[in-house]
Amino acid sequence: MGQGIGCPEKSRKSEPALNQSMKKAEDGEESREEAVERGDKQLRALHGVADLNNGAIGLYNMGLSCCLNSLLQVFLMNTHFTVILRRIRVPTVRIEQKKSVPYQMLLLLEQMQCSKRRAVYPQELVSCLTWHNLKLFVQYDAAQLFLSLWNLIKSQITDEQLADRLTMLYTIWVQEYLVCQKCSFETRRDSNMLSLPLPMFNSCSQRLKTLEDSLRCFFQPELLTDNNMCLCEQCERKTPCLQGMRLTCLPHTLTLHLKRFYYKKSSWTQKISYSLPFPQSLDFNQILTQEQCHPDAKEKVSWDDVKCTYGNSHTHWSETAYLLVYMRKNPQ
């Protein structure tokens, strides 16, 4: 998924593809339908690895809502998510319906599936999100917005079993560990994450060449010495220790977050644009012996189109992949 963040000047120059399509249509350079179709193709190219089985049409940009639209597409094209969405309890009071993010998402999905137009405006859902303090007319970090949106959906699903299913669908389970290098005593803590924040550089500040390298780097343990030593319960003093994380369970829908943005004091957010190829299928056998995670094989754009988002120094701000969504191929 491409996304933008933080820099209003740049964001104005780099308007989303669909928005640009509509502007051209207004200028009479191509028909409205052609423009929307082209925008749809571009959007689908950005989400080639998602499960596009819902037969839904696209979303118009409502002004810097391209990041939100991309996330909504990722959620609503995922049939495992929409199965959950279709089973929510519909609020009976109108004002509660307006405030319910899952209900508004369900209405939007129905619009996207039933409308005779080529795309729809997500204005009711946007109003609902604004009511929950998610502002529309700002640029968001896609990973941050994904977390905020997911938390809102989860907290508003009143059926516990459904909320659990949502958790199971997206949650990555990990085990953090700390091993004393003097006595080998190991401390463990189970934890969970919604996306894996993957580095673009290794610990020696060298560029990582592939997504697999980035995953290996993320799970590479780090030796803590000198001022970073930790208290060992067994040695009863601070000792050098090895700190790391193990992947204990992969969800059906795995979200990976490439850390392409970094922040400098007194300056704009900087983006790392260099190429980081990601595979069409991911095999976690090297990390977790009995678990595998693969993207869905039924993608409807060619993989070559998706590879255009690997990025390079000349790549347009909004065309570089940033949030990757992989689907488990074998649910068992």
Ligand SMILES: [Zn+2]
């Ligand atoms: Zn120890």
